[in-house]
Amino acid sequence: MARFDAAVKARLDELISRYPTKKAALLPSLWVAQEVYGGWLPEDAMQEVADHLEVPRAEVEGVATFYTMYNKEPVGRHHIEICHNVSCMMFGADQLIDHCVRGLGIAKGETTPDGVFTVSGAECLGACCNAPAVQVGGTYYENVTPAKMDQIVESLKHAPSDVAVPPQSKMPEQTKF
Amino acid sequence: MSDQPQLLYKNRYVDGIAGIDTWIQHGGYEAFRKALSMTPDAIIDEIKVSGLRGRGGAGFPTHIKWSAVPKNFDQPHYLVINADEGEPGTAKDRDLMNAIPHLLVEGCLATMVAIRASKCYIYIRGEYVQPWQSVQRAINEAYAKGFCGKNVLGSGLDLDIYTHLGAGSYECGEESALMSSLMGERGMPRLKAPSAPLPMISGVWQKPTVVNNVETVATVVPILNMGGAEYTKIGYGSPRSRGTKLFSISGHVNKPGVYEIVLGTPFSEVLEIAGGVRTGHTLKTYIPGGSSMGFAPPTPLDYPFDYEGIPASTQTLGLGSGGLIVMDETTPIFPITKRLVDFYHHESCGKCTPCREGLNWLSKIYQRIEDGGGREQDLDLIWDICDNIQGKSFCALGEGAIWPVMTSLRLFRDEYLSYIRSGKDLVMAQ
Numbered sequence: 001m002a003r004f005d006a007a008v009k010a011r012l013d014e015l016i017s018r019y020p021t022k023k024a025a026l027l028p029s030l031w032v033a034q035e036v037y038g039g040w041l042p043e044d045a046m047q048e049v050a051d052h053l054e055v056p057r058a059e060v061e062g063v064a065t066f067y068t069m070y071n072k073e074p075v076g077r078h079h080i081e082i083c084h085n086v087s088c089m090m091f092g093a094d095q096l097i098d099h100c101v102r103g104l105g106i107a108k109g110e111t112t113p114d115g116v117f118t119v120s121g122a123e124c125l126g127a128c129c130n131a132p133a134v135q136v137g138g139t140y141y142e143n144v145t146p147a148k149m150d151q152i153v154e155s156l157k158h159a160p161s162d163v164a165v166p167p168q169s170k171m172p173e174q175t176k177f
Numbered sequence: 178m179s180d181q182p183q184l185l186y187k188n189r190y191v192d193g194i195a196g197i198d199t200w201i202q203h204g205g206y207e208a209f210r211k212a213l214s215m216t217p218d219a220i221i222d223e224i225k226v227s228g229l230r231g232r233g234g235a236g237f238p239t240h241i242k243w244s245a246v247p248k249n250f251d252q253p254h255y256l257v258i259n260a261d262e263g264e265p266g267t268a269k270d271r272d273l274m275n276a277i278p279h280l281l282v283e284g285c286l287a288t289m290v291a292i293r294a295s296k297c298y299i300y301i302r303g304e305y306v307q308p309w310q311s312v313q314r315a316i317n318e319a320y321a322k323g324f325c326g327k328n329v330l331g332s333g334l335d336l337d338i339y340t341h342l343g344a345g346s347y348e349c350g351e352e353s354a355l356m357s358s359l360m361g362e363r364g365m366p367r368l369k370a371p372s373a374p375l376p377m378i379s380g381v382w383q384k385p386t387v388v389n390n391v392e393t394v395a396t397v398v399p400i401l402n403m404g405g406a407e408y409t410k411i412g413y414g415s416p417r418s419r420g421t422k423l424f425s426i427s428g429h430v431n432k433p434g435v436y437e438i439v440l441g442t443p444f445s446e447v448l449e450i451a452g453g454v455r456t457g458h459t460l461k462t463y464i465p466g467g468s469s470m471g472f473a474p475p476t477p478l479d480y481p482f483d484y485e486g487i488p489a490s491t492q493t494l495g496l497g498s499g500g501l502i503v504m505d506e507t508t509p510i511f512p513i514t515k516r517l518v519d520f521y522h523h524e525s526c527g528k529c530t531p532c533r534e535g536l537n538w539l540s541k542i543y544q545r546i547e548d549g550g551g552r553e554q555d556l557d558l559i560w561d562i563c564d565n566i567q568g569k570s571f572c573a574l575g576e577g578a579i580w581p582v583m584t585s586l587r588l589f590r591d592e593y594l595s596y597i598r599s600g601k602d603l604v605m606a607q
Contacts, residue, residue, distance in 0.1 A: 018339045019361075020253070020382050026361030027344055055361070066363040066526075069303045069345035085265045086468060087427040087502055089516055123347065123520055124265040125304055128427035128500065129434045138306030 003036050004048045012052050022053045026063055029053060030070055039079070039161065040071035068123075076111045076118035077161040080153075081135045082144075084121040087128035096132055097121055099146040103153065116157065137161065181450070182411055184399035184421050185392070186437040189276055195311060197318035200279040206324060208401035212287040213332045220291035224397065226405030228419035233259055233350075233390030234467065234498045235573075236484050239397075245377035246292045246385045254385035256289050256297040257359060258394060260312075261343055261350040263302055264467035265520065266500030269423035270391040272435040274301070274308035277395075278315035284394035285338055286324060287401055292387050295335050299391075300355055303344040313340050347524035351572050352388045354526065356381045365528045366572035392423055413441030418483035422496075426451040428503040429458060440483040444490075447482050448503070458505035462588060466497025468517050469577025471584030472510070492587075494580050510589040511596045514581055515543040521578035532575035535566040539582065551597035559586060 004012075011032055016025040029052070033045040041064050050057040064070045071079075080100065084093045097108055101119050104112050111118040127133035130142035134152065141152055183189070193199040200206070212220055225240035246254065258281070262270040274281060285297045301309045316338050319325045327335050341359055348354045349364035358364040359381055367373065380386020400408045400420075412419045418440040424447065425435045431452025438447055454460045460475045465487050473491035480490035488495040504513075522540040527533045539562055542555055563579040570576060586593065 021360070023361040024359065024382075027358065028342060030344070031342060053361075059362075063361065063363055067303070067344035067346050084516070085520060086464075086513055086516060087266055089513065090428055090502075090504070090508065122304075123523065124263055124267075126262050126268045126271045126302070128266050128268045128502070129425050131427060131433075135304060138310075140307060 001044065002048060003044070004033075004052065008032065008036055009052060016053070023055050023059075026053060026055060026060065027067075030060075030064055034070060038074070039077075040074045074111070074115075077116050078118070078136050078156045078159070080117060080119045081122035081125075082119070083123070083125040083127065083131070083133045083135070085124040087124075088132035091131040093121075093132040096134075096144060096146060096149060100149050100153070103150065117153070181436075181438055181442070182421065183437050184403075184411070185273070185277075185280065185395055185423060187399075195276065195278055195315070197279060197315065197322060200277075201322075204402070205279055206283055208398040209283050209286045209290075209324065210330070211401050212290045213330060213334075215290075217291050217293055220287070220401070223405040224291070224400060227400045227408040228405075228416065229393070229396055229400060229408075230417070230419075230484065231390055232392035232396065232422060232499070234264065234469075236496065239389065239393055242377060242387055242389070243288075243292050245375060246294075246387060247378065248293075250293075250385055252384060253296055254292070254294050255381050255387070256285060256292060256294040256394075257356065257381060257386055257388045258285060258297065258299040258391055259350060259352070259355055259388055260299055260301040260305070260308070260391045261346075261355060262305070262391070262498070263347040263350050264469060264498045264500055265517065266425065266427060266464055266502040267467045267498040268425040268427070269435050269499055271305060271308050272425070273391060273395060273423065274305070274312050278308075278311045279319070280395045280398055281312060281391055282315045282319050282324075282338065284397045286319075286329075286336055287397050288387070288389065288394045289336050290334065291397075292385075294387070295337065297336070297338045298359055298381075299338065299340045300349070300359055301340055301342055302349075303342055309340055309342055316340065346526075347520075348526040348572075348574055351574065352376065354572070355388065356386065363526070365526045366574075396420065412439055413481055413483075415441055415481065415483060415485060417485055418481070422499055424499040424501055426501045426503065428463070428501075429455040429505040429508070430503045431455060438482070441481040441486065443479045444482045444486075445478040447501070448478075451501075451503070454503060455505055458507065461504050461506045461508055462510070463504060464500070464502040464581070465491060465493055466495060467500035468502070468520070468581055469573075470494040470497045471580035472588055473584075474588055493584060494577070510585050510592050511546070514585040515547060517581045518543050518578070521574065525574060525578070529571035529575070531566045532570040532572075532578070535562050535570075535575070536578055538562055539578075546593070546597055549599075553594065553597055555597070556586060556590065556593055 015028045029049050037045045046060045050060040082097045125133045134141045134144045188203045221243050229239045230236040329336050346364045349358045353367035354364040376386045427433045462472045471493040473493050480486045518539050522536040525532045525536050566575045
């Protein structure tokens, strides 16, 4: 069922206007689609993007499956991503992941039955000087200890989703191609 | 802080410096005004005199890239900023974009004047939502003040800057893969010169394109402010390593953080700036410039930490992106290296066989050793696979992936062996 209404299409058109080709707006459009479809990209979402950008559906899928941040499966309202690369690993990232999933009663990569949390490991988040780092939606938490992790989970339990895509800030008038 | 001259970070800790008014109060956009008063060739000359080299990892001389853009080309051409910072251990661009976004915007504008580009795309990795918002806010402020948009400050130039968000792919930090990604494709690298034209001739949308790292264009600002000749006086005299560079120092140091340090500063002093190795511990090894550079031995300590000094003194790949990871004697090397192998395996784009297959095999062998099924001849096998990736992969990812493997094997072979010979694998063998 189509979910791209006039407002969403207007957002996509504004994105398209920033590039010389429609296809170039594919990555930002998939971000918008992921937001509209509640945090992941079902087939309908990719079809709608393909239709609006006039790009073959296969190409949209090819791109969507290449990038790790486009979710091909539903994720929880809060996607907790714990950096497990070297600098974070040296400061207990693996133990932090174990602590987090055990507390929520799931395995790494899984979603809680109530659909609130998904926990996964992430590759270098670029917060190496404040390791270990955790990302939830657009928010970074740094120097995270197991106790601090518990507080984060607690504070998010009833919070609305902080989807990884904040509203595209409106650009001032741009020269059109 | 030490007595290191601060060019990029001069006003890093000033209250409200992310806002345009405070930025202008502290001399912001002076370099851009200066650029507008100069001819493009004069700007490129200034950069040439300064000796600025790319700060993203490869260290390519910036003025050569800039001057390769055709002079009489009417159609739009592009400046693309690589803010896809993903090299493990590197956190400098994020800090710069969060704290002093106008330094980046001003650097972009000055660079656009130099290469006669009218459009700039800042490609920011998908995870960097906060830096993205910070930079977008700065761009919007620059539009409101008339530094961006049509007929900027009455110069007759139209300068537009856009942000573009990636979606989680290490490979997109590679120049040609980044351009593919910007055009809405899978982030895979493309054929390079001499087999294909340079991006400066035919880049994004087949138009002349310059791709520069965030820190590179940011450094253009102090260079224009002080003059290229003055900039060359900062440093330890090496003509190929001038000026300052941002280093993100992480791991077992007392004060991890992002520091601006003069290129050529002795490594022991660099360590001191970050508070030295964790109190009560000793240096075991370190990665000088992001994980692809490989592991360095704990000695020597008194060599110039710059483009030439690092590879010459440590047998690693070099300065890279400036992501220094320090490890003390408590650090187990095999699991760290395995983590990196898994990382590169995960991020390999799959285009070329040596990287795709080789990293897959490496990952499996490391897993086998970790599970206790390792064999001593696995170490030769690892070396052999590395040898088959080295110099044979399509882009630098494969090359970067094997340096931590080969250097760790060279320096810490005994640790690998004890891992293989430990009780765990005896249990598994029964």
